[in-house]
Amino acid sequence: MRIRSITVFLNPRWPISELGLQKAGIFARHARETLQNAGYEVQSVRLATPPFPTFLPPEDYAQAVTVLGFLAHSEGFEYVSLGPAAPDKLDTYAAIPQMLPQSSNLFLSGHLTTPAGQVSLPAVRACAEVIHQVAPLEKNGFANLRFAALANVPPWAPFFPAAYHNGNAPAFALALEAADLALDAFGHASSLAEARAGLIQAVQEHAKALEEKCDYLSALYKFEFKGLDFTLAPFPDKSRSIGTALENLGLPAFGLSGSLAASAFLTDTLDRAAFKRTGFNGLMLPLLEDATLAERGADGALTLTDLLLYSSVCGTGLDTLPLPGGTSVEQLQAILLDLAALSLRLNKPLTARLLPIPGKQTGDLTGFNFEYFANSKVLEVPARPLSGLFAGDESLEIAPRKQQ
Numbered sequence: 001m002r003i004r005s006i007t008v009f010l011n012p013r014w015p016i017s018e019l020g021l022q023k024a025g026i027f028a029r030h031a032r033e034t035l036q037n038a039g040y041e042v043q044s045v046r047l048a049t050p051p052f053p054t055f056l057p058p059e060d061y062a063q064a065v066t067v068l069g070f071l072a073h074s075e076g077f078e079y080v081s082l083g084p085a086a087p088d089k090l091d092t093y094a095a096i097p098q099m100l101p102q103s104s105n106l107f108l109s110g111h112l113t114t115p116a117g118q119v120s121l122p123a124v125r126a127c128a129e130v131i132h133q134v135a136p137l138e139k140n141g142f143a144n145l146r147f148a149a150l151a152n153v154p155p156w157a158p159f160f161p162a163a164y165h166n167g168n169a170p171a172f173a174l175a176l177e178a179a180d181l182a183l184d185a186f187g188h189a190s191s192l193a194e195a196r197a198g199l200i201q202a203v204q205e206h207a208k209a210l211e212e213k214c215d216y217l218s219a220l221y222k223f224e225f226k227g228l229d230f231t232l233a234p235f236p237d238k239s240r241s242i243g244t245a246l247e248n249l250g251l252p253a254f255g256l257s258g259s260l261a262a263s264a265f266l267t268d269t270l271d272r273a274a275f276k277r278t279g280f281n282g283l284m285l286p287l288l289e290d291a292t293l294a295e296r297g298a299d300g301a302l303t304l305t306d307l308l309l310y311s312s313v314c315g316t317g318l319d320t321l322p323l324p325g326g327t328s329v330e331q332l333q334a335i336l337l338d339l340a341a342l343s344l345r346l347n348k349p350l351t352a353r354l355l356p357i358p359g360k361q362t363g364d365l366t367g368f369n370f371e372y373f374a375n376s377k378v379l380e381v382p383a384r385p386l387s388g389l390f391a392g393d394e395s396l397e398i399a400p401r402k403q404q
Contacts, residue, residue, distance in 0.1 A: 001206055002041040004177040004233055006031050007158035008077070008223070009048050009165035014056050016068060024170060025075025027221045031172065032076075034213050043177065044078045048163035051083035052099075052108070053092045061095050065102040073105065083164030084109040084150055085126070087395070093126035097133040100143055107161040109351075112151045112340040118395040119340040124149075127352075128332035135325065135356040140368055142355075145320070149336050149352040151343035156226040157279035159233070159316075162351050171224040172217075173278045174210060178203070179234040179290075182245035182266060195249065196269045203230055207275030229279030230270060231315045234290040236374035242284065243292030254292065255302030264313040280349060282315020287376060288355075288368070289320055294376035297322075298365075304379050308338060317343075317350035322366045322378045325358040330385030332356075337390065347400040 010024045028045045085092035110127045127149040137143040148161040155166035158175035185198035218225040234242040243254045246262040267282045287293045296302035343350040362380045
């Protein structure tokens with residue numbers, strides 16, 4: 001297991017408080033050293049701000065991206081998330097395609113839902129338009145790796161692009177790359193009970209060690225420790241594949257019948273572990289970031305519809321899905337609407353990071369040359385344009401199902 005990210009949450013203000021950013025950098029460097037000395041590899045240190053419309057004036061968006069990116073990098077932050085656009089400021093979504101090209105280390109997002117528990121149909125369409133406009137900005141549609149549509153996602157989730165801050169007091173959290181814990185627990189178990197007990201034990205042992213170090217750092221620097229996100233993020237080799245871990249339960253191939261049960265078993269197991277939580281804390285199924293999932297997408301066992309189905313019992317939603325370059329705004333809108341409705345009905349956070357690849361069609365091989373991606377095939381998009389009431393500008397209230 002390794003730490004995907006130490007994510008520091010900070011309000012940098014505007015004009016940027018260089019002193020505040022320097023303090024955050026000092027904290028981050030000490031946190032990295034402390035956790036590495038405890039035996040954990042730290043992949044990255046990241047900075048997440050409040051939603052950009054809440055502290056930046058529109059006329060300064062471009063300047064802020066450049067200045068904040070430079071200053072953050074000088075303090076050791078590899079990536080910066082400027083948070084989400086929001087339905088009450090629809091014009092802010094349109095700014096994202098202009099902001100993303102300013103820096104290759106910048107992440108942004110957009111809310112699909114409102115704080116009142118509604119799906120904003122205009123925001124859904126706005127996010128679809130962002131994805132469509134961003135796709136041709138970089139080779140292979142790669143710029144959309146740095147944008148996510150958020151449904152029912154609260155602040156302080158440490159995984160990017162979903163991360164954003166709320167308030168002024170600095171805070172931090174850990175995003176963990178822990179698929180290998182499930183791989184080990186499930187691969188050596190002689191029963192489901194043993195598989196469950198082994199994963200719970202591994203998670204709790206690591207959580208105890210990490211929380212001890214984070215509490216020390218929090219007390220020393222007065223940065224609030226928000227918690228751990230034990231979403232079992234994978235890495236694109238078989239030894240750290242969540243797809244392989246799930247298949248070790250007895251699936252002939254992830255994506256076939258039985259996969260929902262495997263996903264539910266894993267997330268239920270995580271729910272039983274005791275640790276300080278923030279973010280998603282579930283099952284992450286990023287098709288292009290997992291060697292086995294990428295293979296199942298290529299051989300047709302795993303589809304977009306399957307992944308949406310598994311989102312009902314897993315942690316994060318639709319992540320790094322390669323789509324045809326000709327996918328329309330209207331098709332993207334329909335996919336995002338389903339995701340948003342699911343998140344509110346189940347009262348859980350979900351995200352969508354969709355990658356239309358210019359020039360590619362369904363079934364084509366992807367051609368990424370990126371160490372964090374495993375190549376697959378372009379997925380079919382089972383969507384057509386919405387019409388009638390769903391094509392309007394209302395906010396759709398969807399309440400969680402009442403318990404009997």
